[in-house]
Amino acid sequence: MTSKDYLSTLFALDGRVAVVTGGSSGIGRAVAGALARAGARVVIVARDEARLAGTVEELRAEGCRADWVSADLTDREGVRAAAEEAAGVFGEPDILVNCAGVNLRPPMNELDTEVWDTTLAVNLEAPFLLGQRFGPGMAERGFGRIIHVTSQQAHRAFVHSGAYGVSKGALESLARSQAEAWSPHGVTCNTLVPGFVMTPLNARLSSDPDKVAELAARTMTGRNGLAEDFAGAAVFLAGPASAYVTGQSLFVDGGFSVH
Numbered sequence: 190m191t192s193k194d195y196l197s198t199l200f201a202l203d204g205r206v207a208v209v210t211g212g213s214s215g216i217g218r219a220v221a222g223a224l225a226r227a228g229a230r231v232v233i234v235a236r237d238e239a240r241l242a243g244t245v246e247e248l249r250a251e252g253c254r255a256d257w258v259s260a261d262l263t264d265r266e267g268v269r270a271a272a273e274e275a276a277g278v279f280g281e282p283d284i285l286v287n288c289a290g291v292n293l294r295p296p297m298n299e300l301d302t303e304v305w306d307t308t309l310a311v312n313l314e315a316p317f318l319l320g321q322r323f324g325p326g327m328a329e330r331g332f333g334r335i336i337h338v339t340s341q342q343a344h345r346a347f348v349h350s351g352a353y354g355v356s357k358g359a360l361e362s363l364a365r366s367q368a369e370a371w372s373p374h375g376v377t378c379n380t381l382v383p384g385f386v387m388t389p390l391n392a393r394l395s396s397d398p399d400k401v402a403e404l405a406a407r408t409m410t411g412r413n414g415l416a417e418d419f420a421g422a423a424v425f426l427a428g429p430a431s432a433y434v435t436g437q438s439l440f441v442d443g444g445f446s447v448h
């Protein structure tokens with residue numbers, strides 16, 4: 190067996206269909222690209238059509254198979270419609286990546302029910318609903334990979350964690366419950382846990398050089414995360430190599446969480 194063939198038995202995603210929410214920007218965009226380059230047909234889901242189309246165009250130009258669905262994941266009907274539309278493109282997904290997220294960061298005293306509801310809807314309820322829609326089918330077919338993207342704020346308070354930390358902590362619990370339900374049927378459910386990653390989500394923090402340097406110093410690698418840092422971990426959790434890894438939280442954070 191050549192080394193390329195051997196690596197394929199571990200990591201190739203040929204023949205798989207993936208749905209990646211938040212796949213038009215930042216970490217989700219890098220993950221969608223990684224899964225597509227590893228062989229999966231990928232449908233990305235977010236709101237902004239221009240960013241969705243631009244991402245898909247780039248992937249297709251590389252020879253990948255990709256498409257997009259525009260949907261607002263803040264309401265249940267939007268999630269339901271997105272799921273049906275996404276499954277209609279390449280068929281029912283084998284891989285679901287829940288990466289769409291919002292971080293609105295009001296100070297605790299100003300955290301109102303509107304921010305609370307939006308945060309929990311996008312960051313927690315949409316992953317739950319998509320899991321309910323796709324998880325049982327994956328289990329019935331005997332293979333599935335569910336990957337949630339949480340945050341170091343699932344584990345510690347950090348710059349007005351407010352509702353955001355709550356949503357991410359609960360998402361890690363959801364992954365464990367999904368793992369309990371579906372792992373016996375070949376469906377693993379795990380979370381990727383970013384530290385501080387330079388993406389549009391934290392534009393305010395990442396445009397402050399002092400803050401950026403201070404956060405980089407809290408890692409062990411001496412730098413903040415880049416979206417591309419998630420490519421390898423996502424391919425691993427989406428593919429054959431991770432069949433015995435389930436219910437876990439994989440920190441991709443340069444050592445931020447253990448420093």
Ligand SMILES: NC(=O)c1ccc[n+]([C@@H]2O[C@H](COP(=O)([O-])OP(=O)(O)OC[C@H]3O[C@@H](n4cnc5c(N)ncnc54)[C@H](OP(=O)(O)O)[C@@H]3O)[C@@H](O)[C@H]2O)c1
Nearest residue numbers: 211213214215216235236237262289290340385386388390
């Ligand atoms: N960057 C970090 O430091 C960091 C740290 C820890 C965890 N994370 C997590 O990593 C994930 C990705 O974050 P990122 O930094 O890559 O952020 P980003 O670049 O802002 O991307 C967020 C994505 O989510 C989509 N989205 C947001 N609200 C949506 C909604 N209501 N309906 C549908 N799609 C929606 C956005 O597209 P549209 O706006 O077009 O809808 C975009 O594709 C998030 O879950 C975030 O919580 C990030």
